[in-house]
Amino acid sequence: FRARLQDRTGNIGDWTGWIKGQSNANADDYLESIGDGFLTDKDGDRLTGDIDTNIEAIIQNALANNATVEHQWAQYGTVRADILIVKTTIAEVDRGLAELRTQVQVQIDDVTAVLEDKLTATIDADGATAIHTLKAGIRINDVFYNAGMSIAVLAETGKPVITRIGFNANQFVLMSGSGDKQYSPFAVINGQVFISDAFIQDASITSAKIANASIGTAKLSDRLSSDNYSPGMQGLSINFRTGEFELNGNSPGQGRRVMTNIRDDYYNGSNQLVLRIGKLR
Numbered sequence: 001f002r003a004r005l006q007d008r009t010g011n012i013g014d015w016t017g018w019i020k021g022q023s024n025a026n027a028d029d030y031l032e033s034i035g036d037g038f039l040t041d042k043d044g045d046r047l048t049g050d051i052d053t054n055i056e057a058i059i060q061n062a063l064a065n066n067a068t069v070e071h072q073w074a075q076y077g078t079v080r081a082d083i084l085i086v087k088t089t090i091a092e093v094d095r096g097l098a099e100l101r102t103q104v105q106v107q108i109d110d111v112t113a114v115l116e117d118k119l120t121a122t123i124d125a126d127g128a129t130a131i132h133t134l135k136a137g138i139r140i141n142d143v144f145y146n147a148g149m150s151i152a153v154l155a156e157t158g159k160p161v162i163t164r165i166g167f168n169a170n171q172f173v174l175m176s177g178s179g180d181k182q183y184s185p186f187a188v189i190n191g192q193v194f195i196s197d198a199f200i201q202d203a204s205i206t207s208a209k210i211a212n213a214s215i216g217t218a219k220l221s222d223r224l225s226s227d228n229y230s231p232g233m234q235g236l237s238i239n240f241r242t243g244e245f246e247l248n249g250n251s252p253g254q255g256r257r258v259m260t261n262i263r264d265d266y267y268n269g270s271n272q273l274v275l276r277i278g279k280l281r
Helices: 027-040 042-048 055-064
Strands: 068-076 079-091 096-108 111-124 127-140 143-156 162-168 171-176 183-189 192-195 223-225 236-239 244-248 256-259 263-267 273-278
Touching: 027 042, 042 127, 042 143, 042 162, 055 068, 055 079, 055 096
Parallel strands: none
Antiparallel strands: 068 079, 079 096, 096 111, 111 127, 127 143, 143 162, 171 183, 183 192, 223 236, 236 244, 244 256, 256 263, 263 273
C-alpha cells in the first residue's frame, strides 16, 4: 500500500513509496492472544484456579455472607469425607448476586480429591455475568492437578458481550459410536490435535506434512497457495482443478515459473517470457 496527505485547504502531497505487508498467518500469535484474553477474564480465571479445599474456611465465609450451608461429613483418623452445599443470595441498591456451590471432597493425609460445581450470576456497576464452572482436582503434596469446563456469558460495561465455553485439561477426547464400536474422531493430547476425518471449507496452514504421518490422506479440491501468494507476482500456487503450478519469487520482480500439463514457462523480472518448454500454443 501507499498513501499521500491532503490538508484542509485541499493541498495534496506526493505519494509515499510502496510499503509491503501481509496479514499475520502465524496461528501461535492468535492462540496466544485468545488464551491470554480468556485467562484474564472472570470465567477463565475461575476455571484454571485451584479449588479451595479448606472446608471450615468456606463455611465461615459463607455464614459471614448470610448464606445457607448444608454440610455432611464423616471422619476416621486421617480420613475425612465432606459434601458441602452453599447457597448465597445478595440484593442491594446497585448490585445483585445469586450463587450455588456444591463441593464433594475426600482427604487422606496430604492427598485430597475434590469436585466443585459452581453457578454464579451477578449484576453490578461493572455489568452482568453468568458463569458456570464444573471442576475436578487432586492435591498431592501441595501440588494441585485441575481439570474442568466453564460456560459463561460476560456483558461487562464498555466491552463487547462474550459468550464462551472453555475447557481445561491435558487430554480432551471426543467419543462417538455405541457399544463395543466406540471410537474417538477428535482428541487433543498435551496441546496436539488429532483428527480422524475432516471436511474443511477454507484453511490456513503454516506447515503441513502430507502422507507422512501427519496427514494420511489429503483431498484438496481447489487450490493450495502460500500465504504471500499474489497471481503473477509472488509466492506459490497449485491449482488442483486446472493442474497449473505457479512459482514466483518472495517479492515482485524476481521472475517466475508457470507449469501446466502441456508446457513449462519461465519469465524474467520484467514479466517477459524467456523460455517455453513443451507445447507452444
